Amino acid sequence: MAYALKYLNKAAAAHDLELVKGAGYFYWRHPTETDIPSVYVAAFCHLDRAAWESELADAVEHIRLLTVRA
Numbered sequence: 001m002a003y004a005l006k007y008l009n010k011a012a013a014a015h016d017l018e019l020v021k022g023a024g025y026f027y028w029r030h031p032t033e034t035d036i037p038s039v040y041v042a043a044f045c046h047l048d049r050a051a052w053e054s055e056l057a058d059a060v061e062h063i064r065l066l067t068v069r070a
Helices: 005-013 049-069
Strands: 018-021 026-029
Touching: 005 018, 005 049
Parallel strands: none
Antiparallel strands: 018 026
16 A cells, blocks of 8 residues: 555644645645645655655654744
């Protein structure tokens, strides 16, 4: 089974995150934070599972740092 956006979003939901496809990139949606770095790849399949999980971990850490500063 290939890794897909829906599987990443299941893991991201635990952190109130959703990865959304934009025009030539992907961006993170969060209920309170908007300053989360985007991922600039044209298609989800351009990165493997490990890379996407790393991007998710980075987004989670970014949100943690934003909330610590607030």
